[in-house]
Amino acid sequence: MCTRVVWTDAGGSVIVGRNMDYHRELATNLWLLPRGVRRDDGVHGELTWTSRFGSVVATAFDMISVDGLNEAGLAGHVLWLAESDYGELDPARPALSQAVWLQYFLDTFATVADAVAWIEANDVQVAQMVDPASGEVPAIHLALDDATGDSAIIEYIGGALEVHHGRDYRVMTNSPTYHEQLALLAEIDGFGGDRPLPGTTLATDRFARAAYYVGRLPQPRSQVEAIASMFSVIRNAAQPFRLPDPGRPDASQTIWQVVADLTTKRYVFESTTRPNIVWVDLEDLDFTVGAPQLVLDLGSHLAVQGGVAGNVGDRFERRADLRFLTLADLAHAES
Template identity: 30%
Template sequence: MCLRVLNNLNNDYPVTGRNMNWFRPIEANLFQFPKGLHKQGLSLAKASKLQLDPSMIFNWQSKFASVVTMMGDEEQGFATVDGMNAEGLVVNVLYDTPATYGKPNYQDKHSNISILRWPQYILDCFKNVTQVIKYAESNSLQLIREKIPEGAGAKELRQDKIHLAVSDAAGRSAVIEIKKGKLSVYAGKENQIVTNEPDYPTQLAILTYWQYLWGKTKPAIATPIFTAPGGISPTQSFERAAFYLTLSQAVENHDDVIAQTRAFMANGAIPFAFNPSQKQYATCTRWTNLAVHKAGQYSFINPLNMMPVWLRVSADIANCAKVKLISVNTELQIVDNHRELQGDMLSYLQPCKEPYKS
């Protein structure tokens, strides 16, 4: 499943990589958003379905410009799954099998926000990991469950179990999980790798075991074993990413850190059409994001389109715009990976409506 790696081996050049793994082909767009936008945490249609008065919906105004990857479409809805703001804060949204939400409380006015819009709120309103941690530890927002766009004309959408990984230009990191509707925060620069399961404390326990075998703990093993599991399970992806990150040296310049991080993500990727169980839809890495925190460069790498594309996020973004990077024709079952797109996407952006506008 999905994999996030924060490469902060050289704190002067932190880079966050993320593999987006998904069963079905799904539409993907790069959006850019300026600061100062007024947004709402729940669509009016969803509020009506829940019998919520519009006054119950959380609204906010964005403090920072951002560039984000959104999956989904007009029919199934959009979900912010990844992005970076103009301060260099990165949010990665991963599926989280152990997440539990508890019974929602819709009583408070101006407090309800969709789980799919919550990551955009984080990008819009916080400049670094320290601020996000402070918010999460005293969160008063009610996270509303909303199924995730599934892609390829799926009739039943996927259940909305997610957790967040945040990282910033100082190389700080935190993982935020939802347990019985409450936010649990795991903060520290050493929390570099995240995947879908098990819960994050167990992921860290697994990491301790492997770091002992690699000779990186005290007491140290007398004869380190430099090996790691293969396979595509979340745990195996976590262990393999930890293997390469733990035993790699810091590199000394911007370009080398990007290349190093891209290699980490490639080692954790699932090849297209790898299908050992012969299922109708097999999980594969649909794309990889690379966020270069200090340079403000946010990249999207589609393994079926060999050239990476990117946008730069800065405080002077003036308008809402997007570029479609993966298109899915559900009737004809045709996927267009837009191989004509290469490099900087600035000239390809098209003005668009803000999908979360209040």
């Protein structure tokens, strides 16, 4: 479920695209989050910080950051990985809840290299949550990329942290684990093997197609062409609408897609159930300390007749601040 692709030489820009594949709607909205906001880890509140960078994020149920871009050009993307095993929480180590895992990096770092250095120096853990609405237990890994073209894939396998860091790690999908994905890719024609390019919706096949096509994109003549080119790649890796298949957790339809220009800091969103593409240019937004947190309610704006399209930077509205799901919330709900 989900595909993420980075194009590092798109006419002078770094372009990233991702599909969000899921078996049900996530009530996704876009949020403008300014600098100077105090947050905590969502676990025991022992790790606290104040956001250094403003960001635009796509949320699930207005409780979890699942994708986003900060004003320094660092982007992050949460994808499903069934093999994720975060281990037992160790009180001696810093921990971040799954809900705020991505947001910590967008709030704090300008580059992938800085984020990876912090992860490895602090031996950070991830605390697994439970979806309070469905009872599902998310199993996720995280991709980070930045305006230099750097990239990192962050996974927890068998309770141990695994980080794949470097410009070559341009594609991520789902199962199996990342090092296994790379081994399978090496069997494909064009990547060292002799197997033809596969065409199914399996995560391994989407991985191969995304890697193949992003490496063959022509140089764009404009930003619009660069963004369109990336959409062509992630649409090729998208999953069609389908009936639920309980035995195939990877068999989820694509519900929305994002393409971001990390160099000019444009964030583009497309729903697969509504006709219009919308975007925001981060340089036009107010991220100053003390500025309000604003939301673009995609459900109401895109669902109305005709909807909205194009630059929607002036459509964000004030309402209650974004509040990330915490372990305390889950404990309270259970009691």
